[in-house]
Structure formats: structure tokens, C-alpha cells
Amino acid sequence: MQEHDTRLTQLDHRATHLPESAELAEVEARLRRSRDEVVAAETIASDLEDEQKRADRDVEQVRERRARDQELLDSGSIGDPKQLQSIQAELENLVRRQTDLEDVELEIMERVEGARAAVAQLTVERDEHAAQQESLAATVQAKLSEIAEERRGVEAERQEIAAGVAPELLALYDKIRGEHGGVGAAPLHRGACQGCRLTLPPTELEELRAAPADEVVRCEECRRILVRTPESGL
Ligand SMILES: [Zn+2]
Incomplete structure (x- = not known):
């Protein structure tokens, strides 16, 4: 009976000290970190996308203003040379401003691309960790079932022996x-x-x-x- 009890203790120890369980805990920690990283990267990407929309609007506003000024000039309705000069000066100004804003827009677009690539990369890593976690969890489960089954057998034999002891x-x-x-x-x-x-x-x-x-x-x-x-x- 002592041999059976010792065996049961060993089985319990094995069940609570599976190397795969320790590994699983590590993989789970990695997976949690991975998930946080994806969320953080997505936040960065979506903030940049908002920034890009603002930059697009800025460019669009200058473009509209240029069109309006150009229309005014083309209409020939302005006879005052001073006013004409001032509109032409503003148009030149707007061209420079549009160029500057388009540079900004382009730079943000590149940053959005980078941020999206980072999200994609981190998502791949997260999915890999999730697959690892799933497979390890299944292994742990299988080992625990195996131990539980062996334990049931030993336990039954122990009961049988115990029945014959005063x-x-x-x-x-x-x-x-x-x-x-x-x-x-x-x-x-x-x-x-x-x-x-x-x-x-x-x-x-x-x-x-x-x-x-x-x-x-x-x-x-x-x-x-x-x-x-x-x-x-x-
Ligand atoms: Zn002794």
C-alpha cells in the first residue's frame, strides 16, 4: 500500500510539475505581451491615419482657395491693378504653401505605411504565439489526462489493498x-x-x-x- 501511496504522490507531483506547463506559462506571457504590442501599434497607426486625414484636408483647402483665386483672375472682373497684384501675390503664396503641405502629407503617408507594416508584422507574431499556446495547452492537457488515468488505476488498486487491512x-x-x-x-x-x-x-x-x-x-x-x-x- 505504501508503494501505491508513494506512486500516487509521485503522479501528483508530476502533474503539478510538467515541464510543458512551465513552458506554457512562458508562451502565455509572450502571447499577452504580443497582444498588447498589436494594440499599441494599432493605436499608433490609427492616430497617424487621423493625422493624414487632417493633412489631406489642409491640402484640399489650399487647393480650393487657389482655384477660387484663379477663377477670379480668369473672369476678368477685377480692373483695379493693385487688387490684381495682390491676388497674384496670394496665388504665388498658395502654391508654395500647397507644396509645403503636400510634403507634410507625403511624410505622414510614409509614416502610416510604416505603422501599418509594424501592425502586420506584430499580428503575424501574435498569431504564431497563439498557435504555440494552443498546441502546448493541448499537450499539457493530454499529459494530465494520461496521469489522471494512471492515477485512477493506482487508486483503485490501493482501495483494494486497503480493504484487506485492519x-x-x-x-x-x-x-x-x-x-x-x-x-x-x-x-x-x-x-x-x-x-x-x-x-x-x-x-x-x-x-x-x-x-x-x-x-x-x-x-x-x-x-x-x-x-x-x-x-x-x-
Ligand atoms: Zn525509521
Whole structure:
């Protein structure tokens, strides 16, 4: 029964210490970072797109004003030379202004392109991390199911063994197990308790030798139940 209990403890430890679980936690952290990066990049890109729209509008306004001035000039309705001169000066001004604004517009367009490329790149990375996470999660799940199945088998065998043990002995075993790191019973091997690894003094071995086979004997040192075997050295 101790062997079964030890096995159950090992299985539980394996289930909570899967290397894939640690890896999964890392991948999940990477995925969270990746998602945040995509959101941040998208914000930058959409802010730049707003900026681009404003730049487009600025260029458009100057263009309209130029058209209006040009129309006014072409209509021939202005006879005053001073006024004509002033409109021509404004037109020249507007041409320069339009060029400047178009440069700004172009620069923002390039930045939008860069930002969009960054979003695309980060999205690819995020999707890769998501796929990794999904695959690892499936692996962890499969391993846990495997352990759970093995555990059910060991547990069933343990129940069967427990059914054949006297209730008082079972209670004693469980009590010691609870107090001594999950080990309630240990074999006596060549005169040494395998629970605490101490070699029993000759007088105690003498007593064990004399004890009836069905008597529950315990280690003097650690108080665990001693299981006598042909290798006990008695
Ligand atoms: Zn002992």
C-alpha cells in the first residue's frame, strides 16, 4: 500500500510539475505581451491615419482657395491693378504653401505605411504565439489526462489493498503518513529502516526477530511501521 501511496504522490507531483506547463506559462506571457504590442501599434497607426486625414484636408483647402483665386483672375472682373497684384501675390503664396503641405502629407503617408507594416508584422507574431499556446495547452492537457488515468488505476488498486487491512492498522498507517512526509510504512532492509535510513541497534533487531510475523512493529527512531521481508536481515 505504501508503494501505491508513494506512486500516487509521485503522479501528483508530476502533474503539478510538467515541464510543458512551465513552458506554457512562458508562451502565455509572450502571447499577452504580443497582444498588447498589436494594440499599441494599432493605436499608433490609427492616430497617424487621423493625422493624414487632417493633412489631406489642409491640402484640399489650399487647393480650393487657389482655384477660387484663379477663377477670379480668369473672369476678368477685377480692373483695379493693385487688387490684381495682390491676388497674384496670394496665388504665388498658395502654391508654395500647397507644396509645403503636400510634403507634410507625403511624410505622414510614409509614416502610416510604416505603422501599418509594424501592425502586420506584430499580428503575424501574435498569431504564431497563439498557435504555440494552443498546441502546448493541448499537450499539457493530454499529459494530465494520461496521469489522471494512471492515477485512477493506482487508486483503485490501493482501495483494494486497503480493504484487506485492519481498520486500526490503516488508521495508524494514515496517521504516521500524515506526520512523516507521506511515508507511513517502510521496509526493514539489512537491519536498516528504509524510512529514516537508520540501522537499528542489535537489541532492537533481536526483539524484531522474536516478534510474531503478524505483529505490527515500528521503527524506534522514526516510529514508522516496519515491513519485514526476506531481505530484512533478521
Ligand atoms: Zn525509521
